[in-house]
Amino acid sequence: MSVGEVKKEDAAILEKNLRTISTRIRREGRKVLRDFPITPAQFDVLQVLFFNGEKRMSDISRWLGITKSTTTGLVKRLIDADLVERRRSDKDRRSYIIDISAAGKTLIEKVIDRRVEYLKSVMTEIKSDQVKELEVIVKNLLEIMDSKKTKD
Template identity: 50%
Template sequence: MENNPSIQMEKLIREICSKVKSEGRKVLKEFNISPAQFDVLQTVYFKGPKMLSDISKRLGVTKSTTTGLIRRLEIAGYLVREKSKKDKRVYVVQITQEGTNIIENVIKNRVKLMEKVYEKLGEKERSIEILNEINKILNEKRGEI
């Protein structure tokens, strides 16, 4: 591993995020939904009802790709499209209870993994403090990055 602490930190966080993400996404096989579809579901679950263009920008994919993902999720009953109350020309995408259930199952899987990790940690409280500190700094820097 590189001696530069910033490089070490980036690599460790990337590896941790990847492992947590993988563990959570194991649930997706039960629901027959793709990782890309799951990204759409997550966006609407955590950010609330969104216009297609907002989802497209957030995920960094074309509107046509987003439309296809949303259509498949709508057919499966995980999302609904409704006309905006503010502008009747625009559709807003909302998550259904079935879609919410998928997200909550993924989160449960991730929490189970974190419980196993937490049990094995030394200095548990300090570990959480450090993670909170990193998160706080990243949130403060978000506007600058």
């Protein structure tokens, strides 16, 4: 098979395997949340802010595909837990900007560390040359996906 020739069945198998891996990594990381008064939905809000910077409430809603009223409840509980901060927008005094707090960043970093440790423990069962091959394949996939994203 040459470059460009991929069977739909092969893509379906890859999609399923990547989804399964992602779910297992996410599940492992979320074990950290048991020690904090936070729900998975609230954690999703934290991740948006951690990885993408401060946002308006409407931006968070759009990003997560949830209603503004749901976002308001999630953010209020995160403010009460001191995991995010809210301030008036400098550009539009009618709206608020939500940003992750230092405690929120620490929580996300703990989750990421747990995920990395989990992956590290799994990867010890893989030969080092296979790990390097996997890194190259994943990097190539991401580059191709990024190039297609800008074209669409």
